[in-house]
Amino acid sequence: EDKVVQSPLSLVVHEGDTVTLNCSYEVTNFRSLLWYKQEKKAPTFLFMLTSSGIEKKSGRLSSILDKKELFSILNITATQTGDSAIYLCAGLNAGKSTFGDGTTLTVKP
């Protein structure tokens, strides 16, 4: 059975801190690892990682995949209160995505 585990489950930081969110996966016929941000409603897409060792970056957010060790990290630098959300990762194969339980990030002013 496919499995995706995220850690920590929750995290409280102050504005300006840097955070690292972790995602490990066991997905048969693995193709890609996806990160989503979920605020009040539906998840919104952040990154898709397919190749090992290539960092993807968008503003203060960056992510990298290690296909040998079967994990990914999502980094957020200089956090802002608007970064408060649930961050979900998902392992994708040809048929479907398997999601982790998410990391709830709270950024305090």
Added chain:
Amino acid sequence: NAGVTQTPKFQVLKTGQSMTLQCAQDMNHNSMYWYRQDPGMGLRLIYYSASEGTTDKGEVPNGYNVSRLNKREFSLRLESAAPSQTSVYFCASRDRGRETEAFFGQGTRLTVV
């Protein structure tokens, strides 16, 4: 651009009642999915349809049925609702065969009393 549209947005059911959640996408995607999200549980896959005419069980299919009516529409039916089915339900679609993100509907908040 509509993307993925779910109806209804909110629903309250009594135990034993039935209902169908509707989902439609206008992106010509092959694959469609139904998830439920409970507090602290992330998204759990109920059923998915890799292409028109096919459906498969996900992690938590018990108590649900689905219909892939055509390429656009994928409905989720609760035949006899139970309080354990109180959750937020998300429909999503993806372009199968390409490594792409999934696009989500805005969710249906279902309460079974």
